[in-house]
Amino acid sequence: DLEAAGGVHGLDEEHEDIRGFVTPLDAALAAVASGEANNAPLLVSLLWLALNRDRLAAEWGPA
Amino acid sequence: DLEAAGGVHGLDEEHEDIRGFVTPLDAALAAVASGEANNAPLLVSLLWLALNRDRLAAEWGPA
Numbered sequence: 001d002l003e004a005a006g007g008v009h010g011l012d013e014e015h016e017d018i019r020g021f022v023t024p025l026d027a028a029l030a031a032v033a034s035g036e037a038n039n040a041p042l043l044v045s046l047l048w049l050a051l052n053r054d055r056l057a058a059e060w061g062p063a
Numbered sequence: 064d065l066e067a068a069g070g071v072h073g074l075d076e077e078h079e080d081i082r083g084f085v086t087p088l089d090a091a092l093a094a095v096a097s098g099e100a101n102n103a104p105l106l107v108s109l110l111w112l113a114l115n116r117d118r119l120a121a122e123w124g125p126a
Contacts, residue, residue: 040103047110 025049088112 002022010016025046031037032046049056065085073079094100095109112119 040107043107044103044110047107047114050114051110 025053088116 006019006021008017008019010018028037028046029050032043032050037043037046069082069084071080071082073081091100091109092113095106095113100106100109
């Protein structure tokens with residue numbers, strides 16, 4: 001359960017400013033489609049998840 | 064028709080070494096799944112295309 005996950009993270013010396021938050025997958029995919037999600041690690045992760053969500057739900061879904 | 068596209072491209076002064084070639088989309092997606100495709104611009108492009116191929120085929124397919 002990641003409901004309480006969040007915060008700003010990263011290494012000061014690398015000038016990182018990484019905001020973590022929890023959002024439904026469909027909202028995240030809407031951010032991909034709109035261009036709001038615009039960094040490569042996030043895009044690769046979300047696009048991969050979109051392609052594999054049905055398989056993952058079947059393999060790892062609620063018992 | 065990109066059948067004849069290919070070659071090695073890029074700027075010498077940026078040490079680029081970019082090999083272009085034409086391959087069927089399903090083969091490209093197999094390379095994503097296997098990990099052979101391992102750079103972010105290629106992954107973002109191919110994953111996006113995989114998610115949108117049906118829509119694109121409907122909108123832009125053969126008349």
